[in-house]
Amino acid sequence: MGRGVALQARERFPGIAYRIGNYLKVYGNHVQFLMDYNIFTFPVKVHWADQADLALIEQSANELKRVLLESSKVYLPRPGCANGRRDWITEVRPILERVFQGDPRFIVVHRGL
Secondary structure, X not given: OOOHHHHHHHHHOOOHHHHHHHHHHHHOOOOOXXXXXXXXXXXXXXXXXOOOOHHHHHHHHHHHXXXXXXXXXXXXXXXXXHHHOOOHHHHHHHHHHHHHOOOOOEEEEOOOO
């Protein structure tokens, strides 16, 4: 949790890195809901230094779609872009559009495009 949104979460919520590390050990690299922070994890990498894994982004999107309550909304920064070194237009957006298919509960936030 050394860069990007993960770094922001670590700085804002002391102890979150330890909790997520424990979840990873127990459950593997899957979407988890951290109730006391009211946030979901959204894995995009296998190892922090790697480029974001498109298959993992798709897995995370599908898992998030399955567990999200009907009345809830999720705001996602462009997952896997920036520090994940994936292209929003050609790689990540098509995956999210296919998985979420216009579902208004999922809002991608970004600057620019």
